[in-house]
């Protein structure tokens with residue numbers, strides 16, 4: 001070959017051009033004589049201004065173990081309508097320097113400048129800066145195929161080496177890349193008249209097989225599979241093009257469900273490939289009337305048969321893979337919309353991912369510190385072709401471009417993207433490793449199949465062999481998993497450390513809580529113990545209180561009941577000397593018993609006095625009651641004494657009636673803490689003189705109170721004394737005493753009403769009311785039984801009368817007097833014939849306060865009552881005023897009609913003693929007939 005000589009410079013200055021060296025410019029080697037330089041068809045010389053020197057650059061001899069990625073460039077012929085503008089095909093050995101000039105002057109932007117280089121010229125319409133170079137040279141391709149290259153030329157240079165390797169047991173991949181309409185499908189499949197790489201490859205394979213048949217029996221078999229990866233919405237799916245089966249599933253680098261059609265002869269194989277190509281998804285776009293819408297992958301599997309005729313072993317699984325990628329599309333050119341636009345996005349995305357994988361592999365090979373990015377995960381195509389994209393298997397690229405100026409952008413983009421790929425090294429050892437791995441996996445699969453068929457006893461021996469085979473496979477897989485396991489180990493270690501720290505912190509918190517819980521339990525236990533101690537203390541105090549109560553009750557003054565002498569019914573009248581003496585004893589500071597004893601002494605003295613007046617006063621009955629009421633509080637001992645003063649009711653015997661004197665003791669509240677000097681301070685004596693005798697001896701009711709100044713309050717409940725008295729005795733009663741008694745009663749009632757708000761139930765039985773009253777007043781547990789009441793009940797029993805039934809018919813008198821007076825002789829008498837006096841109700845101030853509306857009626861009733869024993873209107877007037885509260889109480893107990901009847905009877909009884917006796921009997925009858933009122 002003639003050496004490339006530098007051509008003379010043309011007369012006109014050449015247009016500015018930029019030379020892109022690929023690979024980059026290197027240090028210029030020492031000049032060598034051009035004559036001795038041997039031009040090579042695949043010389044890497046570029047179309048440079050100093051092309052002579054560039055042509056002399058020797059191609060870097062590939063190492064024996066390394067093989068660069070082959071990148072071929074095929075330029076599609078310009079359609080006929082543009083043929084006149086096309087650039088003549090550059091021929092080797094011709095003047096290449098004028099080609100760019102011609103290309104620049106025509107409508108072509110890309111012209112081959114050599115067997116391995118092309119020149120890309122920026123079209124005038126897209127030129128931005130005229131001063132800058134307009135032409136780029138891309139060198140280093142494995143081969144540049146001009147537009148007039150035939151399919152056979154392509155196959156010979158591109159596919160034939162792959163077929164040879166495949167037939168020799170090596171896998172290989174051919175990928176057609178390029179923009180839409182650049183001739184990829186034409187290159188791969190071709191046409192019946194002009195078959196492409198795949199048919200030619202099949203021919204080559206079967207040709208070789210036919211050649212081998214002559215020499216030896218066929219030792220291999222082949223199968224064909226075709227599938228496409230197309231978009232489905234935002235995802236991808238795989239369709240088998242050789243069968244009507246459903247979708248296939250991609251698992252790692254294998255596709256499950258993909259049918260592999262055995263190839264028996266060439267005709268069947270070509271027919272099968274043609275049928276699969278027709279099933280491929282295509283659509284018409286503005287750039288291509290038959291544009292592919294999916295990535296089509298064709299695989300040819302070769303199976304080597306062993307010489308053993310009995311068993312067929314897979315010795316090699318070489319796969320020859322051909323991928324026809326869908327061309328990148330520009331929306332402005334294709335005019336796709338809707339689903340077509342989605343397909344364009346899918347196609348462009350797959351092309352980009354494919355390019356990124358190769359780019360990453362290249363960078364990783366340049367710098368081992370850069371990790372090999374796993375871009376292959378981003379699409380099914382790259383996942384399936386992972387071994388090739390990671391450089392472990394032999395791969396070949398063929399770039400299809402369109403040389404027209406209108407396709408400048410697409411062409412420029414592809415050349416800029418793919419030209420660096422030719423520097424990718426393919427490691428045969430990697431291929432061998434993957435080949436071993438594949439063989440091992442295939443062997444494992446075969447063994448599994450045989451295991452199912454063989455007998456169990458044979459499995460023991462086979463298992464050992466399988467284990468050994470599996471171990472071999474694991475060894476190769478361990479390398480790939482080593483890095484993964486390392487990263488996982490670091491992640492797990494970090495997580496373990498975090499969890500350990502968290503568990504320690506949690507344990508510490510739990511310990512603290514446990515400690516607090518124990519402390520709380522101890523505190524609760526101590527509180528329980530304290531409560532038990534307090535309870536025991538309270539029980540002891542209660543026992544002491546009971547002892548004290550028992551002691552006090554033992555020292556109570558026994559009730560002295562005067563024996564009620566049955567009155568002779570013949571007695572018409574008698575003075576009911578009723579004296580209620582309330583004696584309030586302030587307990588001695590030192591002893592409450594002393595006060596009780598003193599009270600007894602006083603009572604005895606009073607009795608003596610009464611006996612001294614026995615000549616004029618005949619006391620048939622005297623009842624002295626003393627009821628002691630004691631209150632004790634938890635704070636201390638408080639003794640409340642209710643000293644019921646004796647009421648001495650000397651009744652003078654008359655010839656008509658009986659006289660009954662009931663002395664009622666009235667309980668008093670005594671405060672132990674109050675000043676009580678210890679001296680006997682209470683003397684109570686009630687003498688109710690009533691002169692009912694005919695000899696004008698007047699019965700005298702005397703009540704003496706010896707009260708200490710320190711007494712604060714004194715409550716005296718005067719039990720009503722109902723005395724049947726004669727008219728004479730009533731008249732002779734001392735007016736002063738009556739007035740004083742009324743005054744005391746009135747003041748006492750008002751005072752009690754204002755101070756105390758004690759409510760009493762209405763209309764209780766005598767005993768019940770007494771008890772309730774006692775409870776209210778003294779807040780003591782003991783019920784008060786007044787001797788007068790006992791006597792009255794006895795009387796009723798004698799009369800066969802129940803107390804309740806007697807309530808309405810008896811005169812009730814309730815007197816409360818605050819004993820602040822030194823002496824309060826009081827007398828209350830009522831003339832009710834000879835009906836025994838019944839204690840109906842003890843003090844009930846609330847009743848008086850509750851029934852203010854009945855005051856006026858009570859006044860009238862009182863007036864009528866007083867008229868019975870007052871001699872003069874003046875006296876009646878005074879008594880009426882004084883006895884008003886008591887009258888109100890009476891009114892509550894007696895309805896008006898009954899009272900009026902009684903009053904009228906009373907008036908009639910005044911005229912005659914005999915009539916009075918009959919009136920008493922009548923009253924008893926009324927009481928019997930009266931219905932019981934209950935509350």
Ligand SMILES: Nc1ncnc2c1ncn2[C@@H]1O[C@H](COP(=O)(O)OP(=O)(O)OP(=O)(O)O)[C@@H](O)[C@H]1O
Nearest residue numbers: 076077180181182183184185186288291292326327
């Ligand atoms: N080298 C060639 N010689 C003659 N005709 C060609 C050549 N290359 C491509 N063609 C024609 O160009 C048209 C488009 O080609 P093809 O379909 O192969 O492009 P493509 O790159 O596969 O497009 P897409 O990526 O859209 O599928 C077809 O009609 C085809 O016959």
